[in-house]
Amino acid sequence: MKALVHVTLKADVLDPQGKAIAHACAALGHGAVEGVRQGKLFEIEISAPDEAAARGVAAEVSEKLLANPVIEDYAILRIEP
Amino acid sequence: MKALVHVTLKADVLDPQGKAIAHACAALGHGAVEGVRQGKLFEIEISAPDEAAARGVAAEVSEKLLANPVIEDYAILRIEP
Numbered sequence: 001m002k003a004l005v006h007v008t009l010k011a012d013v014l015d016p017q018g019k020a021i022a023h024a025c026a027a028l029g030h031g032a033v034e035g036v037r038q039g040k041l042f043e044i045e046i047s048a049p050d051e052a053a054a055r056g057v058a059a060e061v062s063e064k065l066l067a068n069p070v071i072e073d074y075a076i077l078r079i080e081p
Numbered sequence: 082m083k084a085l086v087h088v089t090l091k092a093d094v095l096d097p098q099g100k101a102i103a104h105a106c107a108a109l110g111h112g113a114v115e116g117v118r119q120g121k122l123f124e125i126e127i128s129a130p131d132e133a134a135a136r137g138v139a140a141e142v143s144e145k146l147l148a149n150p151v152i153e154d155y156a157i158l159r160i161e162p
Contacts (some may be wrong), residue, residue, distance in 0.1 A: 001114070006122055025142055032128050032138045039122035041087055042102070045115040057113045061106055 003058035008039035090121035143161035
C-alpha cells in the first residue's frame, strides 16, 4: 500500500526558504503571490495487510524518522491500495 | 486563497534521497517500509478574486518556478479560500 505523508513546519516556526521563494515570485512578476511555506512530501510503499496497519506504520515512521516533532507537524494525507 | 502544490520527481527519475530514507527505515526496524520517494510541498498564499484565478496563478508559478519540468511533475492538490 502507498501512504502519502505531509511534513510541514509548525505555524510558529519561521520558514526562510518559503520567504525566499515568495520574494522570487514577486521579483519575477507574480505579484499575486503573498506568501509561500515549503514542506516535505513522502510517498511510502508499505507492505501491510490492510489500510489500518499501513496507517499505523506510516504514523510510526513519520513520528520517529520523517518529522522533527519539535518544529514540524506531519499529516497522513491518504493511504492508497 | 491558499493553494497546496505537490512537486514530485517523475517516475523514471532516480530518487537517492528517498532510497536513503527507505534504507534508514529498514535499519531502524521498520521492515514493512518497502520504498520511499520524497517530494516537495508548497503552501502558496495568493490574492485572487476566485478559485479559478488562484488556480491559474498557482499553475504558472509551479510551472515556472517551483518545479523543474525536465525531471519533476507538479500537481495542484487543492485551493482553499
